[in-house]
Each structure stands twice: as structure tokens, then as C-alpha cells.
Amino acid sequence: MDRKISKLRDILIRHKRVLIAFSGGVDSSFLLAFAVKTLGRNNVLAVTAVSETYPKQELVNARAMAAKLGARHKILRTCELNNIKFSSNPPERCFYCKDELFSKLSSLAAENKMVLCDATNYSDNSDYRPGRKAARKWAVASPILEAKITKSKLRSFSRRLKLGNWNSPAQACLASRIPYGTKINREELSRIERGEEYLKKMGFNVVRIRSHGDLARLEVAADSVRKLAQEKIRKKISVVLKKLGWKYATIDMDGYKMGSLNRQIGH
Numbered sequence: 001m002d003r004k005i006s007k008l009r010d011i012l013i014r015h016k017r018v019l020i021a022f023s024g025g026v027d028s029s030f031l032l033a034f035a036v037k038t039l040g041r042n043n044v045l046a047v048t049a050v051s052e053t054y055p056k057q058e059l060v061n062a063r064a065m066a067a068k069l070g071a072r073h074k075i076l077r078t079c080e081l082n083n084i085k086f087s088s089n090p091p092e093r094c095f096y097c098k099d100e101l102f103s104k105l106s107s108l109a110a111e112n113k114m115v116l117c118d119a120t121n122y123s124d125n126s127d128y129r130p131g132r133k134a135a136r137k138w139a140v141a142s143p144i145l146e147a148k149i150t151k152s153k154l155r156s157f158s159r160r161l162k163l164g165n166w167n168s169p170a171q172a173c174l175a176s177r178i179p180y181g182t183k184i185n186r187e188e189l190s191r192i193e194r195g196e197e198y199l200k201k202m203g204f205n206v207v208r209i210r211s212h213g214d215l216a217r218l219e220v221a222a223d224s225v226r227k228l229a230q231e232k233i234r235k236k237i238s239v240v241l242k243k244l245g246w247k248y249a250t251i252d253m254d255g256y257k258m259g260s261l262n263r264q265i266g267h
Contacts, residue, residue, distance in 0.1 A: 024062025
């Protein structure tokens with residue numbers, strides 16, 4: 001057994017019973033699968049938080065993954081948009097989102113006599129993540145991070161466990177598409193979600209629509225930029241984006257980069 005997997009197993013055994021913040025993405029799916037395998041179904045609870053910042057398709061995916069793993073799964077509503085400290089979209093926005101999430105999950109974990117865990121991996125240390133402050137505030141355990149498992153290693157382990165999403169692109173809340181300082185509201189989140197869903201239907205697996213007021217900046221995987229720039233495809237997308245309210249659309253020639261809007265604050 002890989003020594004990091006062995007360490008992860010020991011960490012989970014130490015916790016005995018865990019409540020996992022479960023988005024349905026690669027990281028949390030791996031943690032849930034390994035926790036159920038290690039601790040047994042009755043000692044694990046996956047909880048998915050839903051709000052306007054969480055794409056509807058991701059909830060569908062989360063339900064399906066939890067069912068496939070035979071895990072107990074609960075849906076929880078969060079209301080981060082009601083907090084002006086979040087909706088005003090400051091650089092520490094992620095802290096207020098995670099603070100809302102972990103405050104509710106912490107109570108639920110205590111009720112079930114479980115240790116609250118998230119699926120932060122070791123590679124996440126390379127990006128600006130103010131949400132980690134909220135994790136520390138609420139004493140959230142991060143077993144994958146503690147075991148020093150990187151994203152690439154995690155994908156390898158997930159493939160070994162035959163998890164269907166082992167190679168899925170990274171996901172992030174819809175608020176991450178809006179530049180810091182620009183107010184977040186339901187309407188903007190909705191149009192970003194609808195725009196990205198359309199691009200995915202057009203065959204783009206990695207998609208971000210960074211919304212800059214009247215301008216939509218499209219990020220896709222670097223090897224898909226040429227496809228996106230093809231006249232026939234470009235015109236179809238332009239029509240849809242204009243119907244959604246953007247006056248202009250541009251292609252980011254560098255392709256998708258995780259946390260690209262963090263560059264505006266020097267991260």
C-alpha cells in the first residue's frame with residue numbers, strides 16, 4: 001500500500017466517525033470513497049451544501065456519486081448571499097462562504113458525534129484560499145492535506161478506486177467568476193451558470209466565463225482555444241451570450257488557469 005494512502009487510512013481510523021463536506025468533485029469523491037471503505041457506511045456522512053453559487057448539475061453529480069459509493073448523503077441549504085460581507089465580493093470572499101458552510105456543518109457533525117472533514121489536498125497550498133481560515137476557525141480536519149496527497153496523486157488513487165470522475169476538471173463556486181469588488185447577486189450567478197452549461201454542451205469540458213460587466217471573458221482548456229475561435233462555433237456562442245445580457249465576449253488566449261481572478265490582488 002502506498003505510504004500516503006496508509007497515512008490517510010490511519011488518520012481516518014483515528015477520527016472514527018466523519019462528516020465530509022461533499023461537493024461531488026474529484027477530491028471529495030475520493031475522500032468519501034476511501035472513508036466508506038475504511039470506516040464503513042454507518043460511520044460516514046456526506047453533506048452537500050446547495051445555494052445559488054453551486055451549479056445545479058454538480059448537485060446531480062454529487063447525488064449520483066454518493067449513491068454509487070453507497071454512502072449516506074444529506075443536502076443542506078446555505079445562505080451566503082444574505083451576508084453583505086460575502087455579496088460585496090471582497091478578496092476574502094471565500095472565507096465568508098466557508099464560514100457559513102462550516103458553521104452549519106459543525107453543528108451537524110456535533111449532533112452525529114462525528115469529526116467534520118473537508119477534502120483540501122496538498123496542491124491547494126499553491127493557490128490563494130482564504131477559506132482555509134474558516135476551516136481553522138471551525139476546527140475542520142483535512143485528512144488528504146494532512147496525508148500530503150497532491151492533486152495528481154489523488155487522481156491516480158481515484159482511478160485505482162474506479163471513480164468515474166477521477167479525471168474530471170476542477171470545479172469552483174460560480175462566485176469565483178466575478179472580479180473582486182463587483183457585487184454578487186442571483187441574476188449574475190444564474191447567467192454565468194447558463195452560459196457555461198451552453199459551452200459544455202458545445203463540447204468544452206473545462207469552462208469558465210469570467211464576467212466583467214458587459215464583457216464575458218471565456219476561458220477553456222489551452223488545447224481547446226483554437227476550437228473555440230472557429231468562426232461557426234464562435235458565432236453560435238456569441239448569440240447565446242448576448243441573449244444572456246453580455247454585450248461583448250472575448251477569448252482568453254492563455255486558456256483556463258485556476259484562480260485567474262486572484263491575479264488582480266497579486267496572488
